[in-house]
Amino acid sequence: MGKRPPSVDRLARSLAAHGLPHPLAVSVARQAIADDDADRLEDYARRRRRQMITEVVNATGVMLHTNLGRAPLPVSLPSRYTNLELDLETGSRGSRQRAVGDVMAEACGAEAAMVVNNCAGAVLLTLAALAPNRGVAVGRGEMVEIGGGFRIPDVMNQSGARLVEVGTTNRSRLSDYSDVADDLAMILKVHRSNYRIVGFTEDVTVAELATVGPPVVADIGSGLLDSTCPWLSGPPPSWLAEEPAARQTLKDGADLVLFSGDKLYGGPQAGIIAGRADLVATCGRHPLARALRPGSLVMHALHETTLAYLDRRGGDIPFWAMASRTPVELQARADAIDATLGTALSASCQSVPGGGTLPTVTIPSHGLRITSDVSDALRNLDRPIIARVEDRHTIIDLRTVDPTDDDYLSQALAAVLPAEPDPHR
Numbered sequence: 001m002g003k004r005p006p007s008v009d010r011l012a013r014s015l016a017a018h019g020l021p022h023p024l025a026v027s028v029a030r031q032a033i034a035d036d037d038a039d040r041l042e043d044y045a046r047r048r049r050r051q052m053i054t055e056v057v058n059a060t061g062v063m064l065h066t067n068l069g070r071a072p073l074p075v076s077l078p079s080r081y082t083n084l085e086l087d088l089e090t091g092s093r094g095s096r097q098r099a100v101g102d103v104m105a106e107a108c109g110a111e112a113a114m115v116v117n118n119c120a121g122a123v124l125l126t127l128a129a130l131a132p133n134r135g136v137a138v139g140r141g142e143m144v145e146i147g148g149g150f151r152i153p154d155v156m157n158q159s160g161a162r163l164v165e166v167g168t169t170n171r172s173r174l175s176d177y178s179d180v181a182d183d184l185a186m187i188l189k190v191h192r193s194n195y196r197i198v199g200f201t202e203d204v205t206v207a208e209l210a211t212v213g214p215p216v217v218a219d220i221g222s223g224l225l226d227s228t229c230p231w232l233s234g235p236p237p238s239w240l241a242e243e244p245a246a247r248q249t250l251k252d253g254a255d256l257v258l259f260s261g262d263k264l265y266g267g268p269q270a271g272i273i274a275g276r277a278d279l280v281a282t283c284g285r286h287p288l289a290r291a292l293r294p295g296s297l298v299m300h301a302l303h304e305t306t307l308a309y310l311d312r313r314g315g316d317i318p319f320w321a322m323a324s325r326t327p328v329e330l331q332a333r334a335d336a337i338d339a340t341l342g343t344a345l346s347a348s349c350q351s352v353p354g355g356g357t358l359p360t361v362t363i364p365s366h367g368l369r370i371t372s373d374v375s376d377a378l379r380n381l382d383r384p385i386i387a388r389v390e391d392r393h394t395i396i397d398l399r400t401v402d403p404t405d406d407d408y409l410s411q412a413l414a415a416v417l418p419a420e421p422d423p424h425r
Ligand SMILES: *Cc1c(COP(=O)(O)O)cnc(C)c1O
Pocket: 118, 119, 120, 121, 123, 144, 146, 150, 190, 191, 192, 193, 194, 219, 220, 221, 222, 259, 260, 261, 270, 271, 356
């Protein structure tokens, strides 16, 4: 007779220290037994635990890191009810779009605004609602693909609108648009968020497009709210110079702007449609609006983020707090960590905005440079630290690390740094 198989339940209970809910511990134990590998049960549990969502320290210097949830959320929400769809004035049912839409419209300088799940959803809804079976002009140099398979021609197909390509890859002129104006329900201007076309180029501005006739919808993608950045105490960062902003794009004559909530806006994942009230209302009445609407968590978080903009509290929005840190203050933090550890790791480095925005921009920063690759050890910590590796050196960019995590970072480094060779042995 063979050995009796170990009891699944007993094995699962032996994993208590791993913090897995019991049913997950049971499935881990079953798997280990099925693989005839019960001796390595602890490894199975550790691996399972690491598949769960957990807080990490972003030391990559990529401010909007898609793998790390893009923008860190500016709010922590109480577990309470909200008046999401209740009109407190009348006591009757209201619109969940109303409160966020109103403050968002104010922030953008728009007549009206509404919110969907992401900017991809905003593009899809706008096309479906405003141009069903009708022509939409897009410049051939703006046939964007962003990560995750979102391609403008494919979205156009899905929406039921008909793509009217104008111009060439590198050049389009106003006449390219006006020549086909009679065939158009809309002109879609798509920002080249994640690529650049340089050399022999020509482009048509939103102000020029606004003279053609059909409504101009600008997908600005990244969601810079206002190019003057009035929520910052200093001037706008120079690396934002070329980035289109919602407020100025509307002022230039766009009928609608579309943008993400979790790129340069620094809020939760969302897509914002802002501009002419009649067009926003048409989008809101389309059946897809219900399928694309966010839940109360997102509405609440976007509302709070937008209030921070209106109050000019840029420092309360983590993305803008990061973006505003100077190399000098980051160096002081790096030097303090060196002093704690007795090391000399402080070094300058370069941050990037990330998240598929501003592909050519780097921002002078400061952090720690370790002359070996300790990125696996840092990532394997219970509270993982995600670092960057360049030429087998580990770079810890302090711009994306919250200052309250510096002590944790010091302790973690003390544990993973390779021991210095002892000169006396
Ligand atoms: C990022 C981006 C999108 C998609 O935004 P999501 O919020 O990620 O869906 C659409 N258009 C442009 C131009 C973008 O930059």
